[in-house]
Every structure is written in structure tokens, then in C-alpha cells.
Amino acid sequence: MIVVMSPQATTEQTELASALLRDHGLTPVPAKAADSTLLVSEGSGTPELAASVEHSAGVERVVVIPGSQRLTSRGFRPHDTRVTIGGQDGVTVGGTGFLVIAGPCAVESPQQMTTVVDVVADGGAGMLRGGAFKPRTSPYSFQGLGVAGLALLAEQRSRTGLPVVTEVVAPSDVERVAEESDMLQIGTRNMQNFDLLREAGASGRPVLLKRGMAATIEEWLLAAEYLMQMGNGDVVLCERGIRSFDRNTRFTLDLSAVAEAKRLTHLPVLVDPSHSTGQPHLVGPMSLAAAACGADGLLIDVHTNARSALCDGAQALDAAQFTDLMDRLGPVAEAVGRTLVQPRSRSLAQV
Numbered sequence: 001m002i003v004v005m006s007p008q009a010t011t012e013q014t015e016l017a018s019a020l021l022r023d024h025g026l027t028p029v030p031a032k033a034a035d036s037t038l039l040v041s042e043g044s045g046t047p048e049l050a051a052s053v054e055h056s057a058g059v060e061r062v063v064v065i066p067g068s069q070r071l072t073s074r075g076f077r078p079h080d081t082r083v084t085i086g087g088q089d090g091v092t093v094g095g096t097g098f099l100v101i102a103g104p105c106a107v108e109s110p111q112q113m114t115t116v117v118d119v120v121a122d123g124g125a126g127m128l129r130g131g132a133f134k135p136r137t138s139p140y141s142f143q144g145l146g147v148a149g150l151a152l153l154a155e156q157r158s159r160t161g162l163p164v165v166t167e168v169v170a171p172s173d174v175e176r177v178a179e180e181s182d183m184l185q186i187g188t189r190n191m192q193n194f195d196l197l198r199e200a201g202a203s204g205r206p207v208l209l210k211r212g213m214a215a216t217i218e219e220w221l222l223a224a225e226y227l228m229q230m231g232n233g234d235v236v237l238c239e240r241g242i243r244s245f246d247r248n249t250r251f252t253l254d255l256s257a258v259a260e261a262k263r264l265t266h267l268p269v270l271v272d273p274s275h276s277t278g279q280p281h282l283v284g285p286m287s288l289a290a291a292a293c294g295a296d297g298l299l300i301d302v303h304t305n306a307r308s309a310l311c312d313g314a315q316a317l318d319a320a321q322f323t324d325l326m327d328r329l330g331p332v333a334e335a336v337g338r339t340l341v342q343p344r345s346r347s348l349a350q351v
Helices: 011-023 047-054 110-123 147-160 171-180 194-201 217-229 255-264 273-277 280-292 319-335 346-350
Strands: 002-005 028-033 036-041 059-063 083-085 091-093 097-103 127-129 164-167 183-186 207-210 235-239 269-271 297-301
Touching: 002 011, 011 028, 011 036, 011 047, 028 217, 047 059, 091 097, 097 110, 097 319, 110 127, 110 147, 110 319, 127 147, 127 297, 147 164, 147 171, 164 171, 171 183, 171 194, 183 194, 194 217, 207 217, 217 235, 217 255, 235 255, 255 269, 255 280, 269 280, 273 280, 273 297, 280 297, 280 319, 297 319
Parallel strands: 097 127, 097 297, 127 164, 164 183, 183 207, 207 235, 235 269, 269 297
Antiparallel strands: 002 036, 002 059, 028 036, 083 091
């Protein structure tokens, strides 16, 4: 059961509704959604209890949703959620827009960032991606520049007007990463790092949640539930490929999961064709397919000198490949009723 309190509800009214739930054996957990307080309980109670609570002072509505997927479900919110990133001058993902987020897998140097960001900005990307902290399979692989990388991302945001998303890998880093970026990314290896999910959910920043490489759709959506239970309604899902037996591609891009997630949840869904395929010649076709099947945007690796990249250079598009993809992507997006998203501040930033 989810009890949605009116934005004008007093603390006393919220506590009375909580007490009513507790009196009937339910344990309400306070959460936030927009301007409203939510009381989320594990059990659903009886129809009589739901009616009683709904008539309590300060209660806007009561939603009874079976199962564990609650705040992320269309039963709670039937209409698509739109997530604004970067404030009023930033971008919105969801609705009729199609957002392309592009940049290097890892932040390496000031020169590398300036060169790559010029490519993605000129090509029409709506946001910049880049990893300052890199969780790698091997402890001997490049782990990112850390705080210095955050500073380089912030510098490029100021220069171009592109909002920034970057990965956070430890709960203790959430506050610092949130200060320097517009959106937090939870990577595939941390999708079920529940302490990290709770910290990110309470950060006040939008969160991009990648599907775990071995996670079911249900597990993916329940990870998003952790974020929303902490009061964060600005959650964006990202399908990035799942592990399978085939070695021709790095992972298997599950586009059926995109359509299924859009059916089950009101949250926007992006696709990462770079990490899922691992090969530049597959990024273009899978990007077009993602747009056609209903995704709300893409997360693409771009590097101007892939052979020297410190992280995942083999899958990155070069300048010509990215420009060509963006030229082909526009008509496909338009064919399914979408338009490419541009940050409202870009023209000002580039003057």
C-alpha cells in the first residue's frame, strides 16, 4: 500500500496516517515524490483499511499495488515520467524527446576531453558522459582520475553547456560526485549495491541506473525501487547488455527488455549500444534499432584516438562515425514521433 499525502499535509496528519497503518500491522516507510510525502508499506492491507486511510485528513490518495514493484510501476504512476537534468537550462529525458548522451568511457586528460567534447557537441549530443571513477574487472586496469576527473568534466560543462553524467562507485563518494555532476550513474557492477543505491537515492541528483549484466528485468526495476524509496523520482533506466554464451559481441543487447520495461514502468529507458556490443560497427545499427523500439535515448562511447584510450577504446566511435550516426538517427527518431534533445543553454555557452 502507498499512501500519498497532500503537498499541504501537516506533520501531524502524516503521523496520524502512519499510526493508522501501524495499528493494522503495516510498517510505513516515509518517502518523497515531487512535493508529496509517501508512506510505503510492505503489506497491502484490506480494502476497508485502504478506504479508511484515504478518508483521513491530509491524504490525497491510496494506491494498492501487489508485489514488490511499487513506486516504479505504472500502477502508481500511469503516465510516463520526464526527468530534467541540469536544471532549467538542461535537458529532459522522456516524453517525445530522444536524448543522446555521448563522450569517452573514461576521463583521461584535459586535451582528450576538449577534443572529444567538441566532437559530441558539434554532432548534436544533448549530454556529456565520462568516467572519473572506473570500476574495472582487473585491478591492474586504469581506474580513472577520480576527483581530478570530476574537475575536468565540470570544466567541459562550463565550456559547452552540456549537462554531465558520471559514475559513482562508492557510497562515500556520492556527495562529492553529486556536487560536480548533473546526474549520477550506477554501473552494471553496482546495480545491486544497496548501500550505494540508498545514498544515490538521497543525493538530490537524477540517477542513471544501468541493468546488471546478469540481472533479470525484475531485479533491475527493484534496484530502481531502492532509489525511489529514498525520495528520488528522477530515475532513468539503461539497458547495457546481458552476458550470454556468444562471444561475437561483448554482451547481448536485450532490446526486448526496453519494450518490456516501458510497459512495466513509467521511468525513461536509455540504451547503451557501446558496452553491449563492444564493436563500433554494431553501435550504429543497434542505436537505430533502440530508437525504433521505443527507447528514450542512447549512451554512446566516443573517442578521437581510440587506439590510445585507457578504457574501452575498442568499442568507441570516432568523430566521423559519431557524426554519421547522428545524421542517420534524426530521421529514425522522427519516424517514431521523437525529436533529438538539445540543452537549452548550449547556444549561450558557445557564444
